[in-house]
Amino acid sequence: xxxxGEEPFSSPGGPPHRLTKEQxxxxxxxxxxxxxxxxxxxxxxxxxxxxxRVEDALRLAAEADLDLVEVAPMAKPPVAKLMxxxxxxxxxxxxxxxxxxNQINTVIKEIKLRPKIDPHDYGTKxxxxxxxxxxxxxxxxxxxFRGREQxxxxxxxxxxxxxxxxxxxLGFVESAPKQDGRNMVMVFGPTKKKSEAKAEERRRRDQDxxxxxADRPAxxxxx
Numbered sequence: 001x002x003x004x005g006e007e008p009f010s011s012p013g014g015p016p017h018r019l020t021k022e023q024x025x026x027x028x029x030x031x032x033x034x035x036x037x038x039x040x041x042x043x044x045x046x047x048x049x050x051x052x053r054v055e056d057a058l059r060l061a062a063e064a065d066l067d068l069v070e071v072a073p074m075a076k077p078p079v080a081k082l083m084x085x086x087x088x089x090x091x092x093x094x095x096x097x098x099x100x101x102n103q104i105n106t107v108i109k110e111i112k113l114r115p116k117i118d119p120h121d122y123g124t125k126x127x128x129x130x131x132x133x134x135x136x137x138x139x140x141x142x143x144x145f146r147g148r149e150q151x152x153x154x155x156x157x158x159x160x161x162x163x164x165x166x167x168x169x170l171g172f173v174e175s176a177p178k179q180d181g182r183n184m185v186m187v188f189g190p191t192k193k194k195s196e197a198k199a200e201e202r203r204r205r206d207q208d209x210x211x212x213x214a215d216r217p218a219x220x221x222x223x
Contacts, residue, residue, distance in 0.1 A: 173187075
């Protein structure tokens with residue numbers, strides 16, 4: 001062990017490099033950094049070579065122009081694989097970027113109702129819930145009780161049951177109705193994932209654009 005908790009390793013044809021503690025944590029040990037007498041070796045295509053001396057594993061890696069990478073350091077003996085470590089890191093970085101790009105956070109929308117809501121307002125609020133669920137969002141529905149309405153929680157429960165039946169094709173009850181102070185709350189989850197809803201919306205926009213493009217020549221000829 002060298003001063004400062006760092007350990008040098010040599011790259012082929014170059015001077016020794018120093019590794020920080022952070023690199024020890026985030027990256028596996030490779031090549032000369034693997035300080036064990038033997039490893040359970042896995043070939044580049046996943047084939048099981050067996051338990052070999054680390055010197056022999058390093059020789060096989062050099063002959064194949066590959067790296068020896070410790071993939072399971074806690075195993076007895078540790079498991080090491082022959083691979084192109086630079087290519088492996090590059091492909092892993094691309095996958096991580098793609099995963100971050102495609103990650104879509106679920107949004108929780110909120111709709112508030114009164115237990116004695118009139119039919120027109122109910123239809124409007126239900127339309128909002130349907131729109132949110134179609135977009136792949138969760139919806140928190142809150143029934144607000146006032147005055148004597150607080151002694152009639154069954155009114156809110158029946159209203160939420162009715163709403164659940166009306167939007168059952170687009171969403172499901174993720175959290176059953178429960179009393180929250182003066183309010184009653186229920187959460188709907190979308191039957192479609194956010195990513196699916198986004199993809200469907202993109203397809204619809206593309207189709208609309210194609211139809212508009214196809215209609216232009218016909219309009220020009222008519223003139």
